[in-house]
Amino acid sequence: MVEAPNGLAPLAIEPTPVPRRIAFEFPDDIDPQWIPGKPELAAMMNGGSLTMPYLEPFLIRTVREVTQLIGDEHLSEQGRVFNIQEQHHYQVHRRFNEMLKAKRYPELAAIERDMQAAYARLAQRPLRTRMAYTAGFESMTLGVTKWLIEQRVALFKDADTRVVSFVLWHMVEETEHKCVAFDIYQAAFGRSLSGYLARAYGVFHGSLQVMWFSMRAYKAMLQHEGLWRQLRSRLRLARHITSFIRHVGPYLLRAALPGHSPRSEKDPQWVLDWIAGHGAAPLDQIPLLDTHSPQIPVPYSQSLAKAA
Structure with a gap:
């Protein structure tokens, strides 16, 4: 345990996240509709990707600014590695998005x-508002991870392994740093009722704005494909959106409750196995998934077996 700043209860010491600079590449042979038979789902995933090179630099700048004010060594280190992970994320997303365009x-x-x-x-708003937005968006990623990991076979069976591997790598690292933005917010602003209310608002402010821009993007892509006005396509899209809401909605509602912490959210075992496998694998191993497998297992089965 470490003493939290501002007289808050002590924080549990979380394992420091691991920055992983993985060379995901998106050559010309990748189809922008990279999930066979599911153009609506591919558009949704692509729409989420489009937001990352704009969202994540904002998160990085906000976390850096707040940790400098707090002056806590542990939180500063957690924030530093959080920022490195987020930097790697948006750089890969940018390359993917350039391919799409x-x-x-x-x-x-x-x-x-x-x-x-x-x-x-948004960068002109008060620092508490920006940090609440940051912590709020990060709470949504836990629900997105649950959706993508637990439903990975239904969602990504036979999809392009290069894109699926990149998407799920991102979600693994979101789980790994799930407490960082929350802890930083609590240390800086979480003592008062107004601090809690700002954080609760941030859960929906951050999440819904990202969803809005993602929706604009996937609508534009489906219009380009001539699918937006097709009833069958809209019904397929509605099923995917319903599945998303069913998995993500409860996380948002819990995150907005007083006293809630990301620590209370159980990490998917697949994520834990991915992290353990990567730690035991050669550094130059590329973590491509077998999307043709009926389980889509973690891509490090040999490394996990040796470690055991």
Whole structure:
């Protein structure tokens, strides 16, 4: 345990997240509709990816600013590694997004300009608002991870392994640093009722804004494909959105409750196995998943067997 700043209860010492610079590449042979038979789901995933090079730099700047004010060694180190992970994330997402625009969807550039402007405005808000937004968005990622990991076979069977491996790597690291933004917010602003209310608002502020921009992006892609006005396509999309809400909604509601902590959310075993396997694998091993497998297991089965 470490003593929390500002007289808060002591914080449990979390394992320091591991920065992993993995060389995911997106060559010209990748189809922007990379999930066979599920163009709506691919569009949803692509829409989420489009937001990351604008959202995550904002998170990084906010976490850096708050940790400098707190002056706590443990939280500063956690924030530093959080920022390294998020930097790696948005850099890979940017390469993926450039591929999407170059190959098929140049209209996404207009949505990117709107996101850039939106985050520039958000950067002018008070620091507590920005940190509440950061901690709030991070709470949503736990629900997204649950959805993508637990439903990985139903969602990604036979999909392009290069894209699926990249997407699930991102979710593994979101789980790994799940407490960092919350702890930093609590240390800086969490003593008062107003601090709690700001954090609760941030859960929905951060999550819903990202969802809104993602929705604009996947609508544009489905319009480009001529699917947006097709009833069957809209019904398939509605099923995916319903599944998303069913998994993510409870996480958001719990995150907004007084006294809630990400520590109370159980990590998926698949995520824990991925982390353990990566730690036992050669550093240059590329973590590509077998999306043709009926289980889509972690890509480190040999390393896990040796470690056992």
